[in-house]
Amino acid sequence: MAIQTLQGADLLATRLNSLVLVPDFFEGNYAQHEWFPTDTEEKKKALTSFVSNETSIPRNVDTLLEITKQYNTLFPSVSKWAALGLCWGGKVAVLASGPGTPFVATGQVHPGRTDKTDAEKLTIPHIVLASKDEPVEEIQGYADVIRTNGIGGHVETYSTMWHGWMGARANLDSEEGNAEYRRGYTQVAGFFEKYLR
Numbered sequence: 001m002a003i004q005t006l007q008g009a010d011l012l013a014t015r016l017n018s019l020v021l022v023p024d025f026f027e028g029n030y031a032q033h034e035w036f037p038t039d040t041e042e043k044k045k046a047l048t049s050f051v052s053n054e055t056s057i058p059r060n061v062d063t064l065l066e067i068t069k070q071y072n073t074l075f076p077s078v079s080k081w082a083a084l085g086l087c088w089g090g091k092v093a094v095l096a097s098g099p100g101t102p103f104v105a106t107g108q109v110h111p112g113r114t115d116k117t118d119a120e121k122l123t124i125p126h127i128v129l130a131s132k133d134e135p136v137e138e139i140q141g142y143a144d145v146i147r148t149n150g151i152g153g154h155v156e157t158y159s160t161m162w163h164g165w166m167g168a169r170a171n172l173d174s175e176e177g178n179a180e181y182r183r184g185y186t187q188v189a190g191f192f193e194k195y196l197r
Helices: 003-016 041-053 057-074 088-095 136-148 175-196
Strands: 082-086 105-109 126-131 153-158
Touching (some): 003 175, 082 175, 088 105, 126 175, 136 153
Parallel strands (some): 082 105, 105 126
16 A cells, blocks of 8 residues: 555544544555556456456445444444545445445545446535546536535545545655645545534
């Protein structure tokens, strides 16, 4: 897991004075740097297998819902839960935000695989912080749905930030990158704070 992602979790925990858990959805199996570029059949096969198995959206939605049940048992003093997904994890978070969700609020940052129809199924407040690299039409679709659904939420594009600026690709050595990383986590914390209190 990228240190920048763990530091982001620490920022949320500090700001919210809350327990923040970062589950390993890949169970220790990660995409390997040597698979890129995917210029051989072996590399393509390895990446395709990883994407089909470890990053399977339906599998990981089920995993998120199941581990949240386990967390309720492990941490009985926690009465409200929120979920934040980065990249493809954003798709997982939004798909776990419909009827029967265990969460009071969810969000996604530099979301991957965005689809406006996912936003139409929301039953809880949801925040989306997009980068300049996400599909403008899909992000606008989310904004339109969230603005009119009566549930609550926020959609914003960080127009100078790249996909991954709050996760593994965060550049904390850059003044602007560090500032926008911190602003993003502060914004998510402020959003969650309204629903977790």
